[in-house]
Amino acid sequence: MQPTATLSPTPxxxxxxxxxxxxxxxxxxxxxxxxxxxxxxxxxxFEQLQARCxxxxxxxxxxxxxxxxxxxxxxxxxxxxxxxxxxxxxxxAAQAPWAYLWTAVRNELAxxxxxxxxxxxxxxxxxxxxxxxxLVRVGLETHHLDTHAPALTAAEPAPSSDGLTAxxxxxxxxxxxxxxxWADVVERALDVMADARRxxxx
Numbered sequence: 001m002q003p004t005a006t007l008s009p010t011p012x013x014x015x016x017x018x019x020x021x022x023x024x025x026x027x028x029x030x031x032x033x034x035x036x037x038x039x040x041x042x043x044x045x046f047e048q049l050q051a052r053c054x055x056x057x058x059x060x061x062x063x064x065x066x067x068x069x070x071x072x073x074x075x076x077x078x079x080x081x082x083x084x085x086x087x088x089x090x091x092x093a094a095q096a097p098w099a100y101l102w103t104a105v106r107n108e109l110a111x112x113x114x115x116x117x118x119x120x121x122x123x124x125x126x127x128x129x130x131x132x133x134x135l136v137r138v139g140l141e142t143h144h145l146d147t148h149a150p151a152l153t154a155a156e157p158a159p160s161s162d163g164l165t166a167x168x169x170x171x172x173x174x175x176x177x178x179x180x181x182w183a184d185v186v187e188r189a190l191d192v193m194a195d196a197r198r199x200x201x202x
Contacts, residue, residue, distance in 0.1 A: 011044035024048075025097040033088050049080050052102075060106055064113045071109065079105045 009027065019027065025048075031041040053073035061070050083104045084091065094100035171182040 010040055022097045025101070026092050029084060029088050029091050029097075032084070045084075046077075049077055053077050053080070056102065056105065060109050060113070063106070064110055066113070071113075076105060076109065079108050083108065 009031075011024075011028075025045070028041045028045040028048075031039055032045065035041070050073075053076040057071040057073045057076045058068060060076070061068050080101065083101060087104070091097045091100060168179060168182045168186055171185070172178040
């Protein structure tokens with residue numbers, strides 16, 4: 001059943017009419033879009049979401065290989081609100097709106113968790129920069145930082161860290177006239193990464 005904009009049922013009357021869960025979600029989204037989040041349908045939808053968020057949070061933790069209870073149900077509720085607010089037409093058109101909503105929320109949270117994990121890993125690597133076993137990886141080869149970071153001459157561009165100095169030196173492969181070229185390449189790569197989404201930086 002596709003609800004029409006001319007009807008203004010309440011959650012109670014719609015339930016009494018025997019609507020299924022997917023039709024109820026469609027009707028709720030339609031009424032919220034027309035009447036705002038202060039409508040009775042918004043309160044009904046929040047109750048439905050809160051009843052599901054605990055189980056959904058557990059499923060996201062399991063999918064992302066995290067300890068059970070790591071993801072707060074409130075974060076799932078927020079992701080649900082974002083999805084409903086941004087994509088009401090898609091929910092209305094979905095053959096199975098609840099399944100669509102769950103899939104969209106699950107994917108959004110998985111991307112956020114992955115991005116946080118990458119950022120945490122990067123910060124951990126930066127915090128260990130002073131360890132004696134600092135490494136630089138080029139392709140499949142791993143090199144010790146302190147043995148591949150010769151001082152650059154005054155005419156050569158100065159990189160921002162010892163790690164970049166070592167990387168440029170390795171790429172130049174000992175050819176002094178190639179250092180400037182590889183310094184430009186690395187600088188351009190850093191510029192691209194600076195403007196990239198966090199999930200694509202690695």
